Amino acid sequence: MRWASAGRHDEGDGQVLHDVEAVVLVGGQGTRLRPLTLSAPKPMLPTAGVPFLAHLLSRIRAAGVRRVVLGTSYLAETFEKHFGDGAALGLDLTYVVEDEPLGTGGGIRNVAGHLTADDVLVFNGDVLCGTDLRAVVATHRDTQADVTLHLVRVPDPRAYGCVPTDPDGRVLEFLEKTPDPPTDQINAGCYVFRRAVIDAIPAGRAVSVERETFPGLLAAGSRISGHVDDAYWRDMGTPADLVQGSADLVRGIAPSDALPGPTGDALRLAGAEVAADAHVAGGTVVGVDAQVGTGARVVGSMLFDGAVVGAGATIENSVVGAGARVGAGASVVDTVVGDRAVVGEACELRGGMRIWPDVVLPAGGVRFSPDV
Numbered sequence: 276m277r278w279a280s281a282g283r284h285d286e287g288d289g290q291v292l293h294d295v296e297a298v299v300l301v302g303g304q305g306t307r308l309r310p311l312t313l314s315a316p317k318p319m320l321p322t323a324g325v326p327f328l329a330h331l332l333s334r335i336r337a338a339g340v341r342r343v344v345l346g347t348s349y350l351a352e353t354f355e356k357h358f359g360d361g362a363a364l365g366l367d368l369t370y371v372v373e374d375e376p377l378g379t380g381g382g383i384r385n386v387a388g389h390l391t392a393d394d395v396l397v398f399n400g401d402v403l404c405g406t407d408l409r410a411v412v413a414t415h416r417d418t419q420a421d422v423t424l425h426l427v428r429v430p431d432p433r434a435y436g437c438v439p440t441d442p443d444g445r446v447l448e449f450l451e452k453t454p455d456p457p458t459d460q461i462n463a464g465c466y467v468f469r470r471a472v473i474d475a476i477p478a479g480r481a482v483s484v485e486r487e488t489f490p491g492l493l494a495a496g497s498r499i500s501g502h503v504d505d506a507y508w509r510d511m512g513t514p515a516d517l518v519q520g521s522a523d524l525v526r527g528i529a530p531s532d533a534l535p536g537p538t539g540d541a542l543r544l545a546g547a548e549v550a551a552d553a554h555v556a557g558g559t560v561v562g563v564d565a566q567v568g569t570g571a572r573v574v575g576s577m578l579f580d581g582a583v584v585g586a587g588a589t590i591e592n593s594v595v596g597a598g599a600r601v602g603a604g605a606s607v608v609d610t611v612v613g614d615r616a617v618v619g620e621a622c623e624l625r626g627g628m629r630i631w632p633d634v635v636l637p638a639g640g641v642r643f644s645p646d647v
């Protein structure tokens with residue numbers, strides 16, 4: 276895959292952040308996305324036609340960064356197999372594997388020997404975001420910070436790191452997943468680190484940057500700056516967010532230079548077959564060789580490669596895994612259907628159901644839903 280340097284979201288001359296390197300943390304197990312993450316790490320899940328990570332890498336490249344180090348652990352080999360040395364993307368990619376997961380801080384420390392720049396952009400590898408990375412780096416440099424955090428406001432901050440700041444943008448506290456957050460301002464999962472701060476993280480053991488490194492730096496009087504904006508932002512860690520993020524990419528609501536083809540209301544990949552009277556919309560992706568039968572309705576959903584949706588079936592805000600089959604007249608809403616699973620004719624699935632790979636649900640109008 277290759278994308279143009281002057282893509283629709285390109286951020287200028289591409290030179291600006293040449294003196295910055297990037298680290299992307301991709302070692303998590305993606306537990307909340309099971310069963311999809313049993314066979315692929317979260318950043319490799321097909322999202323708007325390409326692995327999610329391709330979208331993030333396209334943003335990094337558009338900002339002018341060229342060297343990217345990936346901190347891998349879970350299913351580590353899958354990343355290099357797909358992205359190689361990064362040349363096709365205009366990037367220089369390095370892969371560093373943790374034998375035992377070292378956590379977010381340990382993952383950053385573990386790649387220190389591969390970094391040469393003084394300012395390092397660090398990304399959680401599961402965040403879809405439209406922030407202006409040059410502006411985040413500018414805040415870091417203007418405030419002479421030790422670390423700068425990108426911050427966004429969300430309706431429910433409890434699932435994230437809550438980060439209050441003072442009027443000068445100085446971070447006051449870092450409260451990871453607190454039940455009673457004092458502000459709706461949260462850690463967006465993108466940081467600028469001074470190189471020396473990375474070197475000071477203890478090596479060779481698991482470290483949480485959120486629970487140990489940031490609170491420790493604050494206690495020691497280090498300058499941690501917050502860069503707040505209202506850019507598009509979504510953590511792709513749950514099925515609902517994955518589906519919504521993918522649909523937002525397809526509809527052009529979320530920025531990326533890595534989309535594989537013309538988009539709009541839907542994205543149809545090579546070999547996809549959609550019946551003329553089927554309704555496919557809301558940012559749906561129809562994967563390679565996937566099929567949508569006559570009269571079917573597929574809205575805001577992800578049909579992975581080779582998935583089959585039968586005649587008159589309804590799929591809403593759901594994932595249908597690779598090679599999975601949904602029978603005629605079935606209804607699949609807010610559900611994950613694992614790879615190769617079969618949902619029998621006229622079944623009704625909804626409310627966060629997850630069907631494991633290869634499971635066969637019999638036909639006959641059985642209703643599987645937590646609320647019945």
Ligand code: GDD
Nearest residue numbers: 301302303346376377378382399400401435436462464510
């Ligand atoms: N290399 C490596 N090693 N990476 C890891 C490890 C590890 O042991 N554990 C997690 N990661 C990676 C994940 O792959 C992911 O890209 C990133 O670190 C964050 O992990 P998540 O598991 O997605 O964390 P979260 O979403 O619950 O919370 C984090 O992100 C929020 C924003 O999306 C925290 O940083 C929160 O403070 C933040 O608000």
Ligand code: MG
Nearest residue numbers: 401510511512
């Ligand atoms: Mg996450």
